[in-house]
Amino acid sequence: MTATLHRLDRKLANTPPASAKTKGKPLISLKGVGLTFGSNEVLRDIDVEIGEGEFVCVIGPSGCGKTTLLRILSGLIQASRGTVSYRGKEQREPASDIAIVFQDYANALLPWRTASQNVSLALEAAGMPRAERRDRIAELLSKVGLSKHADKFPSEMSGGMQQRLQIARCLAQNPSVILMDEPFGALDAMTRQKLQDEILSIVSESNVTAFFVTHDLEEAIYLGDRVIALEPNPGRIAELIDVPLARPRNQLTTREEPEFLALRRKLFDFVLRYE
Amino acid sequence: MTSRANLAWLLASLLVTIAVVFFWQWIANTGYVSRVFLPGPDRAFAALMRDYNSGKLFTEMGETVLRMVVGWLVASIVGIALGAAIGISPLARTWIAPTLELIRPLPASAIAPVAIVFLGMTDNMILLLVAFGSVWPMLLTTIHGFSNVHPRLDEVARVMRLNTFERVYKIALPAAMPDILGGLRLGLTIALILAVVGEMITVQGGLGSRILLAARAFRAPDIFAGVIMLGLIGLVTNVALTALERRLLRWQPAPAH
Known part of the structure; x- marks a missing residue:
């Protein structure tokens, strides 16, 4: 069934077939990765390579194991089968230069620390001396537009501000890879669009590799170089889709391009199959 | 407001x-109750003023407060340290928790005879009594606080590769602080009660001894003066703890009215 659908999809998107390989040497590579919890098979045969500086988005209906895949990449949980390698080495535990932006920012931030102290946590963990921290914190907070709120506690900040703060804390890890788990899912539409553009400029500035899980199909197309579509029961890669849209992207013009609309149509059809 | x-x-x-x-x-x-048993506030206050002028009042109060605070501090350190160890380690929880559950329901006053056998009618015996009785709320709230740290914070700690000490000191301890402060407050109340009980048993000075001796001599105003002072100690320590709590928990959103 999937084979026919793939052919159909390709025609629709009018793009060359995407492959699991990336140009050049992969930064992260997954080979035959699977995960089973008791009798429940969550992921099966995940093969994908992610290149340095690439922006990869993951979509799929709920229960397809998107978040689980992100956790395996981070080293927070271990795959039951297959190998996950990061920079050519097997990924067994979290690496200091892989940061995660969690969806539930309210739980991920330390509520007893102010904005600047929250950013400081990552610097303290990296062993940066106190004297150097102050400037770095100011720089990071200004990057996410929170300079004026440095001394506020998370409970005094809006959802968007809290998520910005979490992003600043991740950047403090000086990451090579940022894993994002539906980071903007709980935010209102305007804030979400703003943060999408901010994350794009941060990523392109620092040549970070991004792995972005979302249930918002347009968001996946808007942000990604490539979109991984997962199908559920068990979670498998249904398709890898290249996004041939030019950068820098623009909330109005990019979203009006025919390629964008074609991809959007294709992904909607894909997800609707599982509703 | x-x-x-x-x-x-x-x-x-x-x-x-x-x-x-x-x-x-x-x-x-009105004289419904005999003056021997119930002095009015006037006579209780007169007794207070008399002891205040002789300097006896603050000596006695100081002795009781010292016992209460030292016993409570020892209990706090032991309770929080042990509670943290039990709270972060599932192994410790399975090994130590049953024993604790066995000891915990013992009334602290029942420990007094045992403490007297080992330490005699001394200051240290009172401190042991106070510490033993007030350690439980601290221990239990700390265990509770530590084992209820949000799993997301655990993941944050792992992703940042914090070591065990940093995880306890920077994540678990502040996360458990609201619980621990509740335990400290409860423990302080118990510490005051047991300091007085200990003083009544040993008659080693302090407000407890004073009240006991006054009762034996039918000096009702002196009893009431002692009780008033105990009430004041309770009030002041509570206000101090509330201030500490406000300061330590100022990050918490104000409760909705």
Whole structure:
């Protein structure tokens, strides 16, 4: 069934077939990765390579194991089968230069620390001396537009501000890879669009590799170089889709391009199959 | 809430206190209860002033407060340290928790004879009694606080590769702080009770001994003066702890009214 659908999809998107390989040497590579919890098979045969500086988005209906895949990449949980390698080495535990932006920012931030102290946590963990921290914190907070709120506690900040703060804390890890788990899912539409553009400029500035899980199909197309579509029961890669849209992207013009609309149509059809 | 409204509430509660004192005076004046057993506020206050002028009042109060605070501090350190160890380690929880559950329900006053056997009628015996009795709320709230740290924070700690000490000191301890402060407050109340009980048993000075001796001599105003001082100690320590709590938990959003 999937084979026919793939052919159909390709025609629709009018793009060359995407492959699991990336140009050049992969930064992260997954080979035959699977995960089973008791009798429940969550992921099966995940093969994908992610290149340095690439922006990869993951979509799929709920229960397809998107978040689980992100956790395996981070080293927070271990795959039951297959190998996950990061920079050519097997990924067994979290690496200091892989940061995660969690969806539930309210739980991920330390509520007893102010904005600047929250950013400081990552610097303290990296062993940066106190004297150097102050400037770095100011720089990071200004990057996410929170300079004026440095001394506020998370409970005094809006959802968007809290998520910005979490992003600043991740950047403090000086990451090579940022894993994002539906980071903007709980935010209102305007804030979400703003943060999408901010994350794009941060990523392109620092040549970070991004792995972005979302249930918002347009968001996946808007942000990604490539979109991984997962199908559920068990979670498998249904398709890898290249996004041939030019950068820098623009909330109005990019979203009006025919390629964008074609991809959007294709992904909607894909997800609707599982509703 | 505005400060003006706060002031109004404070005045109202003061009025209630004054009303109670007047009621007490009225009861005493009517003579329904013998003057031997129930002095009015006037005589209790006179006893207070007499001891204040002789300097005895603050010596006695100081002794009791010292026992309460030292015993409580020892209990806090032991309770928080042990609670943290048990709270972060599932292994410790399975090994130590059953024993603790066995000891915990023992009434602290039942420990007194045992403590007397080992330490005699001494200051240290009172401290042991105070520490033993007040350690439980600290221990249990710390265990609870530590084992209820949100799993997301655990993941944050792992992603940042914090070591065990940093995880305890930077994540678990502050996360458990609201619980621990509740335990400290409960423990302090128990510490005051047991300091007085210990003083009554050993008669080693302090407000407990004073009340006991006054009762034996039928000096009712002295008993009431002692009780008033105990009430004041309770009030002041509670206000101090509330201030500490406000300071340590200022990150918490204000509760909705």
